[in-house]
Amino acid sequence: MANVSIIPSGDFKTSYGTDTTIFPTVTSRNFAILGVVLLLACPAFMDRYWLSLLIQIGYLGIAALGLNILVGFTGQISIGHSAFFGFGAFASAWLNNRWGVPVFLAIPLAGVLTTGVGLIFGMPAARLKGLYLAIATLAAQYILQDFFARADWFTGGTNGTIAEPLTIFGFAFDTDERYFYVVLVAMVVMYILGTNLMRTRDGRALVAVRDHYLSAEIMGINLTKYRTMSFGISAFYAGIGGALYAHYLQFVSVEGFTIVFSIQFLGMIIIGGLGSIMGTLMGTAFMVLLPELMQAASKLVSGTAIDTALNLKDNIAFLREMSVGLVIILFLVFEPDGLAHRWKQIKAYWKLYPFSH
């Protein structure tokens, strides 16, 4: 009796070790491994368009995971994530261009630099809570954006800066087929690190701070430390994501890192599921693929009878935008807890099938 856990019915744990693995069941772990293997084969059969979408999901997914650690796990809303993402992008390019740091080192270093920035802008978290804190992060967004446009030495000012492709031992990862692997490796590593973090002491402390900070403090958790640290960790992820983005596009411009982008990040984690690591990835995929899907759909409509009947013509663009918004709304109306939640329910349903109650 002592070691029976009630979650994966039919899969009995015989030690605490097997009860604390990343994947709740052996099958789910095998599926995850299979997934990664399948992804490894992607460049062999996918065209660049699909690869580029996957790459985007990869680097955005890393940054989004950082945001989910901050928002979903620690309960501190940030509307300035894209600024940290941007900082990572510029930092990596700068480290490489200015100091000659090889790109494969510049990317993690950029993560570290961004962590520093995250900690600075996380300082208000020691005193502010909820939306007040959220708006302080909005301030971070604008202040950093302003800094990007101003700091010629760092960002190349409004002209932007080039970012060299990633090379290791003279082998350049400068095509999508090659860069795909870089992003895939980074993503797997970052997601594993994140999962580990959340199932150990500091990860639990973050969640405790979210759920009930007063009692967390009584349990010996230093609130200021963890609130600020959460910003640091989230910025680290954003920085890595941003750096990967920089060396993928090979050009970084101040224009991209706006509040709209920050809000998109929020969308990814909310749709994926706050406080869910795999959900983050699902949400990112959703937000990246949705406009593409709508684009494809509007392509189908354009020129058909519907098009002429409704006299849509150029207005198809607006219809498409509207449907992106509508899908987000409908999705949330029907699944307000995000994709991860739905996924869990589907799993629970099958586990108990046919006795769902």
Added chain:
Amino acid sequence: MFEARGVNLRFGGVQALTDVSFGIRKGELFSIIGPNGAGKTSMVNCISGRYKPTDGKVFFKGADVTAMTPNHRAALGIGRTFQNLALFGHMTVLDNIMVGRHHLLKNNFLTGSLYWLTGARKEELAHRREVEEIIDFLEIQHVRKATAGTLSYGLRKRVELARAIALKPDLILLDEPMAGMNLEEKEDMARYIVDLNEEFGMTVVMIEHDMGVVMDISHRVMVLEFGKKIAEGMPEEVLANPRVRRAYLGEDDEDGEAPSAHTAQQKEVA
């Protein structure tokens, strides 16, 4: 073990505590009773560090801890439960209790992320084992993996106790641990508390309104009224105090009955 010297606590116009001094001996089971709003919870908050006394000092293990933050006091060995449930609602019961181990664990965000490489795994598992012992002790195995927020009131109270025990505190503060429980459950809870005190050797401070429990298990009792200490001593002594009986139990002085907890409860309702 613990000492309060002339503690005053004021919130704007409300004087929650007025010049309260008392001491708790090591290994004692010390109860605080008093009417609603007397300042019992406030006193416990001063011990755990949630409130800083406006005036006066508190000492723990001989050191002045008046200015110390709650999280440091936790590390020093003060644990507590709350009157209004304060669990981490979205965490599993297990994780809730593991949070209690926070100050005993050494791994951090770096070593924790590198789980297998840094011994974090080993450490986590070792503590998991101890936590499981607490779970067995409080008999909450069946809800180990349930989300704390969905449990019934009584179970949540028990999980809270488990979390506080996980801190391995020397001094454990229990704010109305038996509120909302039926007799049977109170009996269980009383048993746990006595075990904590006698077998685990923890010093216990308990706030409780059920006089039966207070009388039976506590070593010493302190009575607060309107923020002032009005009595302190052995349970029987305190209960014999007419002021206590009037203010707290609602008995008339002329009522010549022998002082007993149950009579208070059994009295006909007006």
Added chain:
Amino acid sequence: DIPVGHLADQSGGTSDVGVPYAQGVSDALAYINSKGGVNGVKLAVDSVDYGYQAPRAISQYKKWSSGSDKIAALQGWGTADTEALTAFVGKDEIPAYSGSYSGHLTDPTGKGTHGSKPAPYNFFYGPSYSDSLRGMLTWAAEDWKKKGGSGKPKYVHMGANHPYPNAPKDAGEQLAKELGFDVLPAVQFALTPGDYTAQCLTLKESGVNYAYLGNTAGSNISVLKACQTVGAKVQFMGNVWGMDENAAKAAGAAADGVVFPLRTAVTWAGSAPGMAMMKEISKISDAAGTAYRPVHYMAGVCTAFYMKEAMDWAAKNGGVTGPNIRKAMYQKKDWVPAGLEGVCIPSTWTDTDHRGMTAVNIYRASVAADTGASVADLVKSGAIKLEKISTVDVPRKPEWLGW
């Protein structure tokens, strides 16, 4: 078929100018197809609204640049996406025609003295932002003399701290100094409409005579209106994307007197041999033929036709491939696409210099007080007039390449 990618902003932040420009490109390409395409082969145009979001443009580009139906050329739009794609189009050898006229896109070799990187496959039709501003400054210097202004005229650069408004900032301020202007610190205002009274009050206070408006129309309108309200008497000089018939209508009398560069030799109301074909093209999306097309539409048509003629040449010289189209762009000097004579302005590209055009046609908007009617009516009634006031030939200095 010849695949062509077309990135447009129809729903995003710059859609006020993006819609007419994209319409021009689309109509032109459809018109080309209706006339048999390029050398008998039709263009397979894929028009995509990317909402002014660079990442979307990039993934779209990836789709176009891979697989068997790799595009032969790209019709692009904004600064961010064009810059982000510069390295890619260079590597993939896909000529990219864009709506971004940043000076550094004019340097195909990267040898420019102002740190531009090579952009061998980027083309645009029109004077660069920098050259436009140089032209207007040259005009302003003369204007100052003509008006008999005393002392040094004061010049200020205005715009958001963004790549697009900033692109010509240094170039403009440098020339302004050389021309004897007193250059005041730049004044910033966001790319969105808002209350810019504060900016206007300082303009008024510091007595600025000439101000460059680097933003797009929407926010420029706010500045013009605010400055009119507080009574700041400044000669505003707009960017190519900063002033047009719609903006003049929206700003009303506040837009009266603003000067700006026009990329075509005439406006929709003007007459030129090429206007006949222009009107034909317009009918593609406006069968009735009544629509009034703003300046950006015509610029879009010209851009598309330069690409088309380059494709024609490429088709006859080895096939319609990226490198051939690029080579084709260098074949002629001072050329105008056939049929658009008198509309598009003669341009020249060489493999070392992508400044297609350095002649800057400066127009002045004259706007009557009430602009309630439709743009077409307003232009017809003369309530809105775009009048040419000067043409400045900006010298093709080598040190200005890519700047």
Added chain:
Amino acid sequence: MLSVNNIEVVYNDVILVLRGLSLEVPEGEIVALLGANGAGKSTTLKAISGLLKTEDGEVTRGDITFAGERINGIDPDKIVRKGIFQVMEGRRIISDMTCQENLRLGAFTRRDNGVKDDLEMVYQYFPRLKERTGLAGYLSGGEQQMLAIGRAMMARPKLILMDEPSMGLSPLMVKEVFSIIQQINKDLGVTILLVEQNARMALQAATRGYIMENGKVVLDGTAEELRNNEDVKEFYLGGGNEERKSFKNLKSFKRRKRWI
């Protein structure tokens, strides 16, 4: 007045909590509902008041009728308008408002002019509440409980569902609260369904009682009958035939009654 027939309640589409529960609350009476932690008492009350909906719970079978009208599935605010008022477990006062504002909100559904007088009435029952002029969130636990009960009085409902009103109250207050409950019942003619852990007090105040276990009613009868039932005596009232056991000496063994 209220009857609950064989209801089943499911949380989150999966967790079955009530399994065919039935009970009757006759007009003008006080009915006590007793049971161990997690038996589903609060869930029963929420099913009646409609608040279940807000917690992802659902009545999947059976029905609930109030004054002859079927009320399951109706929104909680409409149920309040029909005259059923729940005093929720854990006080649930509105902490960022003052006591008075909380009380006034209790009377939200009322349109008559008696609100002012009732306010005074509540203050008479709980003079403490009048003294505390700050935000209700700063009240002590017991004070909050008084406020919650006062709020129910302000609504002047036909039926009050009380979820553990004595929780956290001092013995003196417990007595007071129970006498107030009886007064409300008598003077104002309000029917009361009372969930309590203090079985002794509850069965003294009530006319009927139900004991539930694991989502089902396992024993019911008049208060009198229950008071005299041996099992109830032993497990709810403490001390069956013999003298009450001291809490201290329960140490080593553990009793547990399962009724099924």
Added chain:
Amino acid sequence: MTLLFQLLVNGLIVGALYGVVAMSFVLIYKASRIVNFAQGEFLLIGAWTCWWLLTSWQLPFWIGFPITLVFMLIFGVVLQVVVLRPMIGEPIISVIMVTIGLSIVFQAAMKWMFGVFAKPFPQIFASPTLDVFGLQVQTVYVVSLGISILIMAGFGWFFKYSRLGLAMRATAFDQQVAQSLGISVRQMFAMSWAISAMVSAVAGVTVGVVNGVSSALSFFGIKVFPAVILGGLDSIIGAVIGGLIVGVLENMAHYVDSQWLNWGNMYEIAPFYVLIAILMVKPYGLFGTKDIERV
């Protein structure tokens, strides 16, 4: 010196407008704890509606404007009923995301219906500008200032004393409790959205009259965040004062910048620095209510 003074006056006038928008934020927040990211689009919808009534129907302003307000009221209710009602009881953050979705939809819908070009309002006031302490100010600013003071006073009273106001606050605090008190959460929400939409329209029309209507006008929605927070999220008066402060700050920052610093966009950024500074001292803004921290 006169420049400084004029900037000050201008700051107050623009700030009052920020205050109005901030107020409409606070309204929704106070009833539902939802931060409405579609607030800017409310402005836009209000402005376009009024514009359409005035140009296509040639209605005089004094008829078209009230119709706009009524329309917005209905619009708010319908929006709440159709979109937000099913979200009652769901996590707030999901609802906030829905408002982001709404802003995407409205943004596109407005462009579809009214086009992408800025359109001017017909002339409304006989003299478009007024002289306020030596500064030429758009008449419409002054009028909207008056309207907003009225609205503000009304809401101050409403939330403090009226039964519905209390109910709205209760709903915001805890929907479950509110329902247990017989408060219809749906009605409260519908009401707050309706009023908020209406108040936004006042601001929308004002900005529209000054600058012309275009989609970009919705940017106002985000621009007032600092004002809302500065005043304290749940304070009506705070919102207005926050708006005034931000308005003045922008102008003062611009003054300092133009006279000495020449950094360029202090105008936009300075309010954020000040915001952080103020929040560090007053973590709940100037007038916001503190969270109750009691265990």
